[in-house]
Amino acid sequence: MTGKPKVQPRGYHHGDLRNALIIAAAELIEESGSLDFAMIDAARRAGVSSAAPYRHFRDKAALLDAVLEFAFFALSQEMDAVTRNQERGSIEAIVALGQAYIRFVTGHPQFYDLMWGDRDKRFVDDVENELRSSGFYLLVATVEAWCQRSGRDGEDALTLSIKLWAMAHGLSGIAMHGHVERFLPQADVYSLLESSTQTFLEGVRRGA
Amino acid sequence: MTGKPKVQPRGYHHGDLRNALIIAAAELIEESGSLDFAMIDAARRAGVSSAAPYRHFRDKAALLDAVLEFAFFALSQEMDAVTRNQERGSIEAIVALGQAYIRFVTGHPQFYDLMWGDRDKRFVDDVENELRSSGFYLLVATVEAWCQRSGRDGEDALTLSIKLWAMAHGLSGIAMHGHVERFLPQADVYSLLESSTQTFLEGVRRGA
DNA sequence: CATCTATGTTATTCGCTCTAACATTGGTCG
DNA sequence: CGACCAATGTTAGAGCGAATAACATAGATG
Numbered sequence: 001m002t003g004k005p006k007v008q009p010r011g012y013h014h015g016d017l018r019n020a021l022i023i024a025a026a027e028l029i030e031e032s033g034s035l036d037f038a039m040i041d042a043a044r045r046a047g048v049s050s051a052a053p054y055r056h057f058r059d060k061a062a063l064l065d066a067v068l069e070f071a072f073f074a075l076s077q078e079m080d081a082v083t084r085n086q087e088r089g090s091i092e093a094i095v096a097l098g099q100a101y102i103r104f105v106t107g108h109p110q111f112y113d114l115m116w117g118d119r120d121k122r123f124v125d126d127v128e129n130e131l132r133s134s135g136f137y138l139l140v141a142t143v144e145a146w147c148q149r150s151g152r153d154g155e156d157a158l159t160l161s162i163k164l165w166a167m168a169h170g171l172s173g174i175a176m177h178g179h180v181e182r183f184l185p186q187a188d189v190y191s192l193l194e195s196s197t198q199t200f201l202e203g204v205r206r207g208a
Numbered sequence: 209m210t211g212k213p214k215v216q217p218r219g220y221h222h223g224d225l226r227n228a229l230i231i232a233a234a235e236l237i238e239e240s241g242s243l244d245f246a247m248i249d250a251a252r253r254a255g256v257s258s259a260a261p262y263r264h265f266r267d268k269a270a271l272l273d274a275v276l277e278f279a280f281f282a283l284s285q286e287m288d289a290v291t292r293n294q295e296r297g298s299i300e301a302i303v304a305l306g307q308a309y310i311r312f313v314t315g316h317p318q319f320y321d322l323m324w325g326d327r328d329k330r331f332v333d334d335v336e337n338e339l340r341s342s343g344f345y346l347l348v349a350t351v352e353a354w355c356q357r358s359g360r361d362g363e364d365a366l367t368l369s370i371k372l373w374a375m376a377h378g379l380s381g382i383a384m385h386g387h388v389e390r391f392l393p394q395a396d397v398y399s400l401l402e403s404s405t406q407t408f409l410e411g412v413r414r415g416a
Numbered sequence: 417c418a419t420c421t422a423t424g425t426t427a428t429t430c431g432c433t434c435t436a437a438c439a440t441t442g443g444t445c446g
Numbered sequence: 447c448g449a450c451c452a453a454t455g456t457t458a459g460a461g462c463g464a465a466t467a468a469c470a471t472a473g474a475t476g
Binding site for chain 1: 242
Binding site for chain 2: 453454455456457458
């Protein structure tokens with residue numbers, strides 16, 4: 001997280017316990033497929049006692065928040081990577097962003113639960129907002145470019161982006177719960193997003 | 209749930225404890241805004257001891273499943289009610305269904321967490337699928353009617369319905385997390401859905 | 417090198433889920 | 447009609463995990 005190199009001090013003091021705990025928690029979440037891991041297991045995995053984590057995190061929710069921050073960072077990284085291979089302002093670029101979103105979210109269902117689960121438990125701090133926005137504004141910029149290229153300068157790129165985000169987000173959730181398989185066994189969620197996006201943007205072009 | 213009348217037996221045996229617990233749990237979830245209620249509180253609220261619930265539910269997850277079933281039932285009821293006031297096969301009918309979905313989901317965020325949270329904890333039984341489908345097939349029927357009216361008989365109503373569901377579902381989640389307020393303070397989620405739907409269906413009409 | 421603070425440990429408390437063993441009662445069948 | 451028994455309730459308590467308190471160690475700093 002902080003970029004410090006991983007070392008093996010093995011002394012009384014761990015040296016990088018905070019990050020070790022975040023990684024341990026993320027692993028436990030990934031392995032169990034649930035957010036209900038035991039604090040003591042994360043501690044054990046990091047090689048410390050059950051009380052040690054509380055020097056770095058006020059409580060379990062705080063550790064989960066750190067994992068959440070990590071997840072948002074990873075997501076925005078992947079979205080960022082994807083835009084590099086796409087022509088600026090093309091429909092393909094917009095589709096690729098949505099597909100990256102779906103790929104990340106369905107590939108890490110536990111992170112999805114963290115990111116979109118219970119709202120109240122989470123202190124929606126600046127970091128989260130910033131990271132979340134960084135991914136979102138990538139989409140906004142792409143949509144703005146598309147508007148210009150399509151001669152629809154008057155269009156509100158922000159509103160359009162929210163709607164496109166909703167499409168990708170909605171399809172992710174539906175796919176993750178197996179509803180795509182259930183109702184459209186022959187379809188896959190990535191092509192659903194592609195055709196949805198094309199249909200929608202065609203509607204925008206037509207001024208609807 | 210079972211339709212039995214609510215009575216006041218007040219004896220050693222409760223008489224309708226199973227339903228009383230479901231209601232108590234739903235209330236606690238609603239009040240606390242979280243799924244982490246204590247089993248003993250639900251029991252207390254129903255007027256029984258802490259062990260009594262386990263005669264009716266194997267564990268807490270089973271009680272949550274019952275609440276989930278109730279939530280799906282309530283959702284499909286609301287969607288059903290909405291179609292009655294709409295012209296069959298109109299865009300308005302489709303929009304109204306989506307808005308009912310959003311209204312239910314954002315109005316009961318805790319139910320949303322139940323319905324769309326952790327997948328593994330939940331035994332996805334037939335009842336859930338049936339109820340979930342009953343709401344979904346309401347949409348499918350409406351979309352089919354719209355296709356006919358719009359002279360687009362060849363269109364796959366099922367695929368279209370999944371995409372429309374995704375729009376409503378995605379907007380719900382985004383709105384619930386305050387992102388609509390954050391990014392589009394002057395907008396509201398219901399009109400976003402309306403314009404999204406219109407744009408999308410215009411794209412479909414154009415054959416995109 | 418003395419000390420101070422960050423970070424770790426062990427021991428413990430507390431709350432909650434779930435089970436065990438026992439109690440009550442309403443329905444059923446001789 | 448009355449004896450039984452299955453369903454449904456009760457109290458007691460085991461066991462787990464979160465969080466805290468009191469104590470220990472060591473790495474940094476003057």
